[in-house]
Amino acid sequence: MKRKLPTIGFIGTGIIGLPMAFNLIKNNYNIYAYVRNIKNHKKLVGKSSSKINELAGNDVYYKGAHVLHMLRYLIGYDQLKKILREFIYTPKKQPNNQTSTNDFIAFVQKNVDIDLSWFFEKYLYQKGLPTLKVEKQELKNKNIYELAWVDKDFLMPLEISFNSFDGKRNRKLHFQNKPIRIAIPKGESLLIDPDSWLLFDKHYEN
Numbered sequence: 722m723k724r725k726l727p728t729i730g731f732i733g734t735g736i737i738g739l740p741m742a743f744n745l746i747k748n749n750y751n752i753y754a755y756v757r758n759i760k761n762h763k764k765l766v767g768k769s770s771s772k773i774n775e776l777a778g779n780d781v782y783y784k785g786a787h788v789l790h791m792l793r794y795l796i797g798y799d800q801l802k803k804i805l806r807e808f809i810y811t812p813k814k815q816p817n818n819q820t821s822t823n824d825f826i827a828f829v830q831k832n833v834d835i836d837l838s839w840f841f842e843k844y845l846y847q848k849g850l851p852t853l854k855v856e857k858q859e860l861k862n863k864n865i866y867e868l869a870w871v872d873k874d875f876l877m878p879l880e881i882s883f884n885s886f887d888g889k890r891n892r893k894l895h896f897q898n899k900p901i902r903i904a905i906p907k908g909e910s911l912l913i914d915p916d917s918w919l920l921f922d923k924h925y926e927n
Contacts, residue, residue: 759784759920766822766845787920788844794918795840795878796833804832839876844920851875853913856900856926863907869900877919882912891915 759780765788793801808828813820826841843851852871857864868879879894883905894901905911913923 759787761848761850764846764848791844791919795837800833804829839874843872843875850920850922851877852922852924854924854926859907863904866903866911867900868894868903869896869898871924873898880914880916880918882915884909
């Protein structure tokens, strides 16, 4: 009989915690991460002339690590691992093998077949998080949820989980600003991003 592996929680996924979490996921453990240290008061990446007090403080570590976590969600663990390994060992144009955020973004884009400009723009160059609008309508025997990203041209796929009339459903939704509708039995809960992949805010409307 196959042994059921426990769920392991991480409070914060920084420089040390994120690689540990990746390794556990690779070995089929369930991971729940609670990122308590991300403030979103400032941008992660500023202009080249930015002063130290204009940048993101500890978000460089905590939010920066979670950005890589979300990039893994978008392109897959193996692809991200390959990109990071190659990027580290690729000779850089700047002196002393230094690099820049733009160099990393360009390298990622060169190695994937999807446009990720919306992703880097939102999470690196803007201080706020994307917002998911959630509307709920109660009918006789079911609830109708409408989900839509508020942020223009934001393309993040979203995982949801719920108990349906014929059993548990796990879905990955692809949508933008136009709402997508989900019907679930009345009395059941809709779990949004059940595995805590993403950084975003929710705005509920009834």
